[in-house]
Amino acid sequence: MSIDTNKIKKVDCLDETCPVPLVETRKAIRKASPGDIIEVTGNHESSKIEIPMAVEALGLELLSIEEKNGNWIIRIKIPEEK
Amino acid sequence: MNKKLIYLDNSASSRLDERVLETMKPYYFDTYAVATSEFAYTLGILSREGLDEAREKIATKLGGSAEELVFTSGSTESSNLAIKGVVKAKQKEGNHLIVSKIDDFPVLNSAKFLEREGLKVTFLDVDKDGLIDLEQLKEAINKDTILVSIQHANQEIGTVQDIKAISEISKDKKILFHSDATHSFMRLPINVSKIPVDLVTISSHTIHGPRGIGALYIKKDTPIKKHIDGGFQENNMRAGVENIPGAVGFAKAVELVTEEENDYIKNMRDKLIEKILKEVPATDLNGHRSKRTPQNANITFHYVEGESITLHLDMNGIAVSTGSACFSRSLEASHVILGIGGDHEQAHGSVRFTFGRFNDMKEVDTVVKVISDVVKRLREISPLYKKEKE
Missing domain, CATH: 3.90.1150.10 (Aspartate Aminotransferase, domain 1)
Known part of the structure; x- marks a missing residue:
């Protein structure tokens, strides 16, 4: 699947602890445009579980959770029609 | 979402009640003039009448008279006026204020500001339920005490203080008593004709009224100095063009509870x-x-x-x-x-x-x-x- 890189909105939450990554993710979701992909990077373990919980509650699509060198990257799809 | x-x-x-908004609308679009005396144009007189009527309705609900109610921008300003105004008016008689540790920020931070200016402040402890100890209050009062300010109900945990007992203790010691009733006004009975309270902070925003409007009840002859200078509005107690739509909406919100x-x-x-x-x-x-x-x-x-x-x-x-x-x-x-x-x-x-x-x-x-x-x-x-x- 090819992704339009202009549609990726990056949120850097490295070294931030709970609940800051969730707060920043929510802010990015609120400001996103239809079709955007929110890409959150962090390393706080609880947030890795909390953010998908929020994605589920909001009825959004969780594209992936990737782990690399102790960091995680969560990708969330904003529907074409918000 | x-x-x-x-x-x-x-x-x-709280969400504004539509009926409140409807009552306010004419004061934005029709009777929009500043409140004036009988010696000015009719629109201003009508504005004045709207303001007076709102004041009367709210004061009556509190058990006071219209002359004893000053409209403010909300409970923060009301509590600031009560505490700073009384301390300023009575600074030659004493320099001690009593508040509770769990009062809301307008009271606590006014007290802390005055403390930095040299006032002595006692922050009363509360028990596990949030109630102050009346004996501790009596012990805290000294010859320099000029004001006791204890909230009626707490903003976070809802605990209701015995303001009748507190006001009687204060009255007995000839000390003024202010109570922040932002979270109890209209939700619980409070009647200034039955309780010897000198100043009461109230607000509109918690009872489905508009934001940006509140009031301070000031018992007749209470020594207090205004802290916003300007014109002579609100019985020369609070300068600034009156928020008449807000006052009218506040009165309607009171009526609806x-x-x-x-x-x-x-x-x-x-x-x-x-x-x-x-x-x-x-x-x-x-x-x-x-x-x-x-x-x-x-x-x-x-x-x-x-x-x-x-x-x-x-x-x-x-x-x-x-x-x-x-x-x-x-x-x-x-x-x-x-x-x-x-x-x-x-x-x-x-x-x-x-x-x-x-x-x-x-x-x-x-x-x-x-x-x-x-x-x-x-x-x-x-x-x-x-x-x-x-």
């Missing part, structure tokens, strides 16, 4: 407390069980943080507030929960639910169901909870 919002933060601010509504709100609140304490393990009610405002429930969910609960409830369409202030990244715990003897864990896990006119019983069931699930899931990732289970 499209879920119907369940709003349970009515003590922070009924005893039946307060019972309706209390029933929802009671059901919420009962169900949460029964269905969600490791929960505690904060504040007094019966001496509390009908709209307030404040519950600590142990092993989880209030901000996390608040965020997850929000994403499930439920608005509540927490005694924890991690959003500012300062991790400050609620001074109220700490004041009643709670530790940081209890303070950070506390959630406040405050009901209003537009809530219904079905919402209580939904909230309990969602919060049970959210708390359960948050505990699964809580290091505190894991430690407790080990």
